[in-house]
Amino acid sequence: MSSTMVGAGICALSPSLLFLSPRGIIRRYLRTIVRWEDPSTRSTQELPLLAHNFAPLTNGDCDPRQSRECGGTKYLDAVVVDDTTRASNAMAIVQTGRALVYEGDFRNARQLLAALGRRVDKHLTPTPDDVLRRAPSAKDQWDCHRRIVIEKARTANMLLMRVDHLLGLSPFYKRSLRGPIVEALEDAFRKQNAPYLLPLRQILGTNGSYQWKKNGVFVSQLGERIYPHFGVFAPIRSEYLDLFSRVEVPLSLTMEGGRLMDVGVGTGIITAIILSRHRNMNAICIDNNSRAVECAKDNFSKLGLSNRTEVIESDIFPRTSSSNAAGKADIIVCNPPWIPGLAHSPLDSAIYDQGSSFLRRFLLGVGKHLSDHKDAEIWLVISDLAERLELRAWEEVEEMLKDGGLRVEGSPHRTVARHPKAKGAKNDAFGLPFPAVAKARAKERTSLYRLRRS
Incomplete structure (x- = not known):
């Protein structure tokens, strides 16, 4: 395919391309000329390869499927998502008990994490009348409060990223992540001999604690x-x-x-x-x-x-x-x-x-x-x-x-x-x-x- 044909195809797309990143433009174009599959719809039959390539840490230091440091969430299955995945689709996947492995821009991943949090808030937060009717005592309200906070943390911990300390970071995120986050991860978990999965929430928390350790x-x-x-x-x-x-x-x-x-x-x-x-x-x-x-x-x-x-x-x-x-x-x-x-x-x-x-x-x-x-x-x-x-x-x-x-x-x-x-x-x-x-x-x-x- 010639560059002229590529240029003509891109120009024929929606004007909304003006607001897309170069990567987004290429993906949008590819969808017009080839059958392209949304990562969120991929069959989980492909995931054993992912699990094989990205094995848990041998010392269990932060395998999100095992380690309490990652919130104790048990991941039975996972789906690959990226910058094109809508928050509503991601939430639907999480509600089935499957984790999300994000392959895309780091800033977009943070936006997806925030969007998931807003949906959990909307779904779980009771009205003041509901609280007074169903949880009149301090103990009842505290128990309800804890259940909501735990569920928010559980949902947030379902959004994972693949981290490779030997390369600094997985190629999917290497350009988007700045040096301090790489330093924070290496400080918290040392350099590992194999890539591993880590909740985005944990990555952000690791960076915050690293700033405390430095300053x-x-x-x-x-x-x-x-x-x-x-x-x-x-x-x-x-x-x-x-x-x-x-x-x-x-x-x-x-x-x-x-x-x-x-x-x-x-x-x-x-x-x-x-x-x-x-x-x-x-x-x-x-x-x-x-x-x-x-x-x-x-x-x-x-x-x-x-x-x-x-x-x-x-x-x-x-x-x-x-x-x-x-x-x-x-x-x-x-x-x-x-x-x-x-x-x-x-x-x-x-x-x-x-x-x-x-x-x-x-x-x-x-x-x-x-x-x-x-x-x-x-x-x-x-x-x-x-x-x-x-x-x-x-x-x-x-x-x-x-x-x-x-x-x-x-x-x-x-x-x-x-x-x-x-x-x-x-x-x-x-x-x-x-x-x-x-x-x-x-x-x-x-x-x-x-x-x-x-």
């Missing part, structure tokens, strides 16, 4: 920046950190060089604040998230605290420690997940604690790890949002303390919630019409309890 988050209570890593809860809700400026480590412990234990260290911010105020103390820090262990070590190194800290990966309490074989400490600090509920991702596990199991295990076992010093204490930082949402009885934590042989020393230190989710009268933080949830968040209080053995 840091300034923490006024510390006077320094903390650098969160991917998959580690960032200290953006910092009002609870104010509590550590109101409570003092007993003088006898600071004079003798007391030992701190931070259970669930995360970024290491709590340990950093305490050690910066008490120069004679050292710390042992525990987390069950390997990314958090790496993050805390990195932050302690930047803050010059590496020689005063030991960070280990363990469930709740340390099994062994090179510098403290007994696994005991004079001050034990814990900021546990504060909402009873199922965690759907590693970041969720910093917030949700199914059946309050982590809190219960901590309070029942922490006494064994408290030193025999007369001034040894446990500092428990916890929100009352669960009680205000009727997810946990007000007396339940008190019963856990009794079962663990603990008592509250003095009056607890409290602070009000100042984060954006606490500001709402009629709608919750996601714009959903759940007034009881918004009211509970507005009244939320976070307390620091000083505990000692009974």
Whole structure:
């Protein structure tokens, strides 16, 4: 076919071509001279080849069909879509339980992701009258709120992209993605030996967390920046950190060089604040998230605290420690997940604690790890949002303390919630019409309890 014939064919097409990209013009032209099949209508019989060529990661680090880091969605099947796929067609595919593998412009993929979100909102968001009629209590509204948020995340996680770290990115997106996103993916998942699938939502989140890791988050209570890593809860809700400026480590412990234990260290911010105020103390820090262990070590190194800290990966309490074989400490600090509920991702596990199991295990076992010093204490930082949402009885934590042989020393230190989710009268933080949830968040209080053995 001559170039003259191609030019004549293109000129004969609709004037709307003026608003198409060169790739779109070529595709539109090809449809006029050959039988062209929309990717969204391709038979899924072709997909085993795709699954073979784009195998899951051998370490399971982010296979979206297996990894909780990608939202825990199980993909039974997938359909290839591209820039020509309409949002309505994509939504219809997702509703059948099939994932979408996007081959096209990255910006168009983001637009499709946003369009899917709008359709989920329109379909799931109840009217205020429906809420008052079907979910009158705070617990009912919270359960409805969680179902909507989870369904939105599930739908968003169904839009996948193929990523190849050996080439930087799959050729489909390489020209559209800028360097920072490539760097963010390599930082979060390292370079892999085979391409893999990743939800677009996860790609965007990875880039955001990478910017935090590069630039840091300034923490006024510390006077320094903390650098969160991917998959580690960032200290953006910092009002609870104010509590550590109101409570003092007993003088006898600071004079003798007391030992701190931070259970669930995360970024290491709590340990950093305490050690910066008490120069004679050292710390042992525990987390069950390997990314958090790496993050805390990195932050302690930047803050010059590496020689005063030991960070280990363990469930709740340390099994062994090179510098403290007994696994005991004079001050034990814990900021546990504060909402009873199922965690759907590693970041969720910093917030949700199914059946309050982590809190219960901590309070029942922490006494064994408290030193025999007369001034040894446990500092428990916890929100009352669960009680205000009727997810946990007000007396339940008190019963856990009794079962663990603990008592509250003095009056607890409290602070009000100042984060954006606490500001709402009629709608919750996601714009959903759940007034009881918004009211509970507005009244939320976070307390620091000083505990000692009974």
